Amino acid sequence: MTQEFSRIETYFAPLAGEAGLGLRDDAAVFAPPPGRELVLTTDQMLEGVHFLSGDDPALIARKLLRRNLSDLAAMGAAPLGYLLTTALPPELPEAWLARFAEGLATDQEIFGIKLFGGDSSSSKHGIALTATLLGSVAPGMALRRNGASAGDGIWVTGTIGDAALGLEARRGHLAGAHQYLVKRSMLPTPRIGLALAGIAAAAIDVSDGLVQDLGHMARGAGLSAVIRADMVPSSPEAAALGEAFLETRLTGGDDYELILAVPPGHGEALKEACGALTVTRIGVFQPGEGVHVLSSAETVLEFKQAGWSHF
Amino acid sequence: MTQEFSRIETYFAPLAGEAGLGLRDDAAVFAPPPGRELVLTTDQMLEGVHFLSGDDPALIARKLLRRNLSDLAAMGAAPLGYLLTTALPPELPEAWLARFAEGLATDQEIFGIKLFGGDSSSSKHGIALTATLLGSVAPGMALRRNGASAGDGIWVTGTIGDAALGLEARRGHLAGAHQYLVKRSMLPTPRIGLALAGIAAAAIDVSDGLVQDLGHMARGAGLSAVIRADMVPSSPEAAALGEAFLETRLTGGDDYELILAVPPGHGEALKEACGALTVTRIGVFQPGEGVHVLSSAETVLEFKQAGWSHF
Numbered sequence: 068m069t070q071e072f073s074r075i076e077t078y079f080a081p082l083a084g085e086a087g088l089g090l091r092d093d094a095a096v097f098a099p100p101p102g103r104e105l106v107l108t109t110d111q112m113l114e115g116v117h118f119l120s121g122d123d124p125a126l127i128a129r130k131l132l133r134r135n136l137s138d139l140a141a142m143g144a145a146p147l148g149y150l151l152t153t154a155l156p157p158e159l160p161e162a163w164l165a166r167f168a169e170g171l172a173t174d175q176e177i178f179g180i181k182l183f184g185g186d187s188s189s190s191k192h193g194i195a196l197t198a199t200l201l202g203s204v205a206p207g208m209a210l211r212r213n214g215a216s217a218g219d220g221i222w223v224t225g226t227i228g229d230a231a232l233g234l235e236a237r238r239g240h241l242a243g244a245h246q247y248l249v250k251r252s253m254l255p256t257p258r259i260g261l262a263l264a265g266i267a268a269a270a271i272d273v274s275d276g277l278v279q280d281l282g283h284m285a286r287g288a289g290l291s292a293v294i295r296a297d298m299v300p301s302s303p304e305a306a307a308l309g310e311a312f313l314e315t316r317l318t319g320g321d322d323y324e325l326i327l328a329v330p331p332g333h334g335e336a337l338k339e340a341c342g343a344l345t346v347t348r349i350g351v352f353q354p355g356e357g358v359h360v361l362s363s364a365e366t367v368l369e370f371k372q373a374g375w376s377h378f
Numbered sequence: 379m380t381q382e383f384s385r386i387e388t389y390f391a392p393l394a395g396e397a398g399l400g401l402r403d404d405a406a407v408f409a410p411p412p413g414r415e416l417v418l419t420t421d422q423m424l425e426g427v428h429f430l431s432g433d434d435p436a437l438i439a440r441k442l443l444r445r446n447l448s449d450l451a452a453m454g455a456a457p458l459g460y461l462l463t464t465a466l467p468p469e470l471p472e473a474w475l476a477r478f479a480e481g482l483a484t485d486q487e488i489f490g491i492k493l494f495g496g497d498s499s500s501s502k503h504g505i506a507l508t509a510t511l512l513g514s515v516a517p518g519m520a521l522r523r524n525g526a527s528a529g530d531g532i533w534v535t536g537t538i539g540d541a542a543l544g545l546e547a548r549r550g551h552l553a554g555a556h557q558y559l560v561k562r563s564m565l566p567t568p569r570i571g572l573a574l575a576g577i578a579a580a581a582i583d584v585s586d587g588l589v590q591d592l593g594h595m596a597r598g599a600g601l602s603a604v605i606r607a608d609m610v611p612s613s614p615e616a617a618a619l620g621e622a623f624l625e626t627r628l629t630g631g632d633d634y635e636l637i638l639a640v641p642p643g644h645g646e647a648l649k650e651a652c653g654a655l656t657v658t659r660i661g662v663f664q665p666g667e668g669v670h671v672l673s674s675a676e677t678v679l680e681f682k683q684a685g686w687s688h689f
Binding site for chain 1: 397399402403404405406407408409410415416417418419420421422424426427428448449450452453455461462463465494495496497499500501502503504506508510511512513515517520522523524582583594598
């Protein structure tokens with residue numbers, strides 16, 4: 068057996084679900100859940116772009132799954148399984164792969180998904196990973212990003228900006244350890260499993276930063292989004308860093324929280340659907356265009372960058 | 379708009395099917411064909427591993443789709459659509475992307491598929507591409523690679539070894555131009571659409587080389603595969619290169635022809651199912667293990683490499 072096949076046998080076959088046919092076939096075969104629509108998403112992670120060479124392979128694996136799971140969460144979909152491609156440098160130690168598979172196994176268990184199939188290749192330049200996730204929704208119930216109406220409240224789950232600050236901490240730009248923020252950057256929590264159908268009119272996950280992703284929602288609906296900076300929820304650790312990091316919090320990416328458009332009167336139902344997870348109203352969709360961030364004195368704040376780039 | 383979003387709008391949104399939601403959402407939403415099973419496969423192509431920097435981007439795009447389509451063909455599945463990830467160096471000219479999208483459009487038309495979604499990232503080291511293809515089969519009718527029985531004939535579609543010889547030609551290892559062989563290497567033809575259900579008992583596509591892929595079928599069935607080297611069909615261009623290249627033909631990959639296990643008495647039905655595409659019986663599955671390649675004098679031929687590596 069070549070190295071490729073022995074690695075598939077050792078590390079990936081134990082992760083395979085029934086659809087994966089033991090990873091010994093050309094493709095996976097999968098009976099879709101009857102009466103459901105499928106939701107499909109794909110995301111990649113590249114060494115030097117989305118993670119650093121020395122990062123824990125288990126956390127890389129889990130973040131790869133979680134970035135995709137977050138896309139399913141933003142559509143209101145329940146996850147089913149995934150396909151995975153790996154491009155690995157020949158000199159990569161076997162222990163890296165063992166630890167990577169361990170991370171996959173951990174999150175497969177947490178999120179109730181199985182490996183359906185994949186492809187492995189050697190790489191000449193660094194590690195490249197792609198996952199394609201499948202989920203399902205009741206027909207017609209997928210949450211779109213463009214469904215907001217004027218007057219809908221803008222709500223966010225959890226706290227915003229932790230991941231971007233965690234990245235700053237890892238880059239050595241912050242004094243102190245900031246373990247919580249670093250963890251939020253390296254192991255985000257996809258907001259899978261919230262019963263948002265009939266409550267939220269639109270949703271997106273914060274991958275490129277609150278301002279930019281909110282901009283996608285506003286543009287998709289032909290509206291403007293007006294939010295109050297002081298209403299955007301921060302974790303205690305992020306808040307402790309003070310106002311100097313406001314722009315980082317509001318424009319930094321990788322939070323994987325949800326931004327929701329919620330019609331008036333649905334706020335309590337939303338809170339109930341989110342249970343222990345906090346949800347916070349930070350603004351409102353209005354006629355017009357663009358994203359407008361107001362101070363507590365209602366003056367418009369301007370940011371140097373609306374978007375977000377990785378390393 | 380950032381470069382990423384403007385590129386999606388310009389090059390990829392026109393390729394999207396209904397499921398792709400204009401490529402403006404977090405994920406694709408897809409109603410699976412009722413009463414069918416889904417077949418899923420994913421394959422990647424990396425610069426310097428699966429293609430060279432100067433290769434025509436349209437051919438790279440088409441080969442990426444065709445490698446995956448061939449996996450669907452080997453399962454007897456009809457293609458539906460695909461997801462695509464691209465990791466591209468920032469300095470890559472816009473013309474590269476335009477031409478790449480042109481190649482996708484050409485093969486979408488030929489094979490009746492649409493783009494469902496994807497992800498794009500910048501890359502620090504070369505181009506990395508991954509496609510995930512979806513197809514469907516009637517329930518229980520997916521062709522597996524492990525379904526052969528002792529006595530089943532070993533059949534192959536088309537001609538074997540052209541792609542490996544084409545690669546040799548591109549590497550400058552062959553005297554002369556060999557356009558046909560080069561084309562077979564750069565633009566393989568996936569054997570989609572053959573009605574093999576009820577005729578073939580097992581199938582695999584030749585991606586890693588005839589001997590190695592046949593080995594997968596034999597091992598999966600707990601059998602040995604015995605083939606006659608002189609019965610393996612060659613194109614006239616490959617045959618003209620003579621016996622010196624026998625090992626390259628039988629162990630070289632990337633042909634994307636099908637190897638089929640066909641029970642006795644099904645040969646004529648197979649030929650009919652394949653229509654204008656030639657199918658050739660090259661051997662038989664027997665009790666035992668391994669792949670045994672016999673000369674016309676029935677002596678066993680030994681090869682230095684059973685497998686196949688890319689560039």
